[in-house]
Amino acid sequence: MPAGYTAAHSNDMNAAASMQTIQTLIDNVEQVIIGKRPVIELAVVALLCRGHLLLEDVPGTGKTMLARALAKSVALDCKRLQCTPDLLPSDVTGVPVFNQKTTEFEFRPGPVFTNILLADEINRATPRAQSALLECMEEFHVSVDGHTYPLPPVFMVLATQNPIEMAGTYVLPEAQLDRFFMRLSTGYPSAAEEARILRAQAHGHPIERLQAVLGEAELLVARQAVSEVHVEDSLADYVARLVAATRVHPDLRLGASPRGTLALCRAAQGLALLQGRDYVSPELVKTVAQPVLAHRLILRPQAAAQGRHAEAVLADILNQVPAPV
Structure with missing residues (x-):
């Protein structure tokens, strides 16, 4: 080992890689x-x-394509679950099947036993079917017929939904x-971007040519690097005060739950690593606050009747709560 080499140097090298x-x-x-x-x-x-992602937008804006592209870029097992009103919980988690040869019931795993589960149009599934994902998303295991089956170490739900079609x-x-780490919206492309999309698909869709560039080992190293991004005590206090303000507005x-507090801090750490920083700043917290917290907030009926939105309320809170210097 070279002289002067320390664990901090190793962490810096891992973070850079x-x-x-x-x-x-x-x-x-x-x-x-x-x-x-x-x-x-x-x-x-x-x-x-290690969060789950909800992509919400109008039809045709690339929600499912973004989920497919992200899943295909990572060399992990990926399964697609097309959510429909006739979907049953057993269609998600799996079901015991009787084996006539052994005269015993054997568990047949459902599509949730994968690394990345693409739940397309999740809001088309009934509440009963949706509830099958609750335990999977939080506990990372499945309980069926009195038995508990662990999910893979790398497990993520990528769900899409259309907010306007009722x-x-x-x-x-x-x-x-509350179990979704973030809610994102792609939005419409600009005219120039739409022209680029037309040119890119002139000879076939780019998704068909996409190759995996990240494996499970590299992903686990990157996840460890996220946890090593430094969070000052004053910054942790700022995150806690932001979330507390949502509960009294x-x-x-x-307001947001303690799960939302943890998600907000982790998301700021992840964005810091992505930008090459080894610490979290208030600006990073503000950047991730909307996608992490807005979908966790429930408006009062009076505020909703006045046309208020959770995003606007959260923007007010971000302006009112003083950030550490």
């Missing part, structure tokens, strides 16, 4: 999702922070929304 790997992953996904790099970066942050859809319950019936 992880940052380069992350940038390669983002560049790879951007071959498919053109002009939405900030959204891609936040989606990658969710992956690095026919045949079911509102996600608050308990399930007059326009909110329900």
Whole structure:
């Protein structure tokens, strides 16, 4: 070992290698999702922070394609679950099947036993089917017929939903929304970006040519690097005060949970690593606050009747709560 070599040097080298790997992953996904790099970066942050991701937007804006591109860019097992009103919980988790040869019941795993589960149009599944994901997303295991089956060490739910089409859809319950690390929206592309999309798909879709650039080993190293990003005590106090302010705001019936506090801090650490920093700043916290917290807030009926939105309330809180210098 060279003289002067310390564990801190090793951590710095791991962080630098992880940052380069992350940038390669983002560049790879951007071959498919053109002009939405900030959204891609936040989606990658969710992956690095062991979080689940909810993509919510109008039809045709690339929600499913973003989920597919992210899953395909990582050399992990990926399964797709098309959510429909007739979906049963056993269709998600699996079901015991009787084996006539052994005269015993054997568990047949469902699509949830994978690394990345793409739950397309999740709000089309009934609340009963949606509830099958609650234990998976929080406990990372499945309980069926009195037995508990662990999920893989790397497990992520990538869900999409359409917020404007009400026919045949079911509102996600608050308990399930709280289990999503982030909620992102891709939005419409600009005219110039849409022209680039047309040119990129002139001879086939880029998703068909996309190759994996990140393996499980590299992902685990990057996740460890995220946990080593420093969070000052004053910054941790700032995060706690932001979340506490959502619980007493007059326009909110329900504020963010402690799970939201932890997610906000982890997301800021992930974004710091992505930007090559070894510490979290208040600006990073503010950047990730909307995608991490907004979907966890429930407006009072009076505020909703006045046209208020959770995003606007959260923006007010970010302006009112003083950040550490």
